[in-house]
Amino acid sequence: MIKPTIKIVDVSTQEEIVREMNDEEYAQYQQMVADQQQMVADQLAKQASQNATE
């Protein structure tokens, strides 16, 4: 499986690297996406609850 692409810009060396995420970065990426999905689900549930009481 190809993981998402990440870019690292090191201003101390001026080096720029574009590469596939490593396992640690990919885990962080997955957590970020999961948090976002949970937030959206929570917002939708809250909206649905508000609509039901109106």
Added chain:
Amino acid sequence: MGIQQIPLASSGLTQSQLITAPNWTLLQTTSANNVTALHITGLSGYKRYKVFVSNLLVVANGDYPYWFLNNDLTNHIVWQNFSDRGSTKTVTGSAGLTNVYYMTTNGWRNDSYQPCGYIEINNADSTSAKQIESAGHFYSSGGNNVHFEGFGISVIAAPISQISVAMPSGDPFYMNQIYVYGAN
């Protein structure tokens, strides 16, 4: 009583101490081309950092950038996407989030318009709270010129060595121009 004038020589301050304007130095220019995360690393030696970005293009409508410092994604700075600017919003993120930076805007969109903005971190070299300012401009597809700005505090207890940005959706993004500045 007239205004008392104190000669510079007797003020006890050097000339550089009397100059309060930051001496912004361009550290690097770069771009992001269809990447899912961008990490600006190797930051040291400056009290302030500023990152300008322009031509931010996200892949999907509703996307918006998370900015985060020292790779601490749980404490992020949000350029939130809103279609109803001016309405009351609540801070997003996990409970106990302590350094959220939050602003309202008509949002970053998946179109050909060219939003630009910046994030600035002050007190970046200390272990105490960092002051964060950010602003940007966006021309919406509806023809609205939108300016947004905000202010926040980061309580990350370490000098800032890394500034990162990613979309919480996990989608890739583009930033045609990225300018990284440092100042003391």
